[in-house]
Amino acid sequence: MSIPAGWQIDIGLEIHAQLNTRSKIFSGASTRFGQPPNSQACAIDLGMPGVLPSVNAEVFVKAVQFGLSIGAMINQESRFDRKNYFYPDLPKGYQTTQLDKPIVGSAPPKSCMAASARPSPRAP
Numbered sequence: 677m678s679i680p681a682g683w684q685i686d687i688g689l690e691i692h693a694q695l696n697t698r699s700k701i702f703s704g705a706s707t708r709f710g711q712p713p714n715s716q717a718c719a720i721d722l723g724m725p726g727v728l729p730s731v732n733a734e735v736f737v738k739a740v741q742f743g744l745s746i747g748a749m750i751n752q753e754s755r756f757d758r759k760n761y762f763y764p765d766l767p768k769g770y771q772t773t774q775l776d777k778p779i780v781g782s783a784p785p786k787s788c789m790a791a792s793a794r795p796s797p798r799a800p
Contacts, residue, residue, distance in 0.1 A: 703720035
């Protein structure tokens with residue numbers, strides 16, 4: 677396959693990570709593993725009228741630690757945005773995203789490749 681003149685191929689990855697914090701990113705609700713469904717939600721998680729989220733500071737610390745461990749760029753400015761859409765299990769009607777200004781920015785491809793470059797165990 678040839679690339680037309682003036683064009684270039686850009687490949688981006690959207691990475692989702694679950695940090696091991698004791699509470700959720702925007703509320704004090706627990707994140708304890710193995711709890712019954714819907715037992716760890718509060719008014720903030722549900723987007724009830726009049727509630728305002730506040731960011732769990734532990735998330736920033738752990739995100740920066742992760743970013744530094746893979747050699748990623750740590751952005752000096754970070755922003756959370758609302759992505760509005762309907763989804764049956766999203767009662768508040770929006771998802772919070774860091775599309776434009778994430779805490780952790782780009783990382784060199786080699787840091788992502790190192791984990792997948794390990795030889796896999798062979799079946800006997």
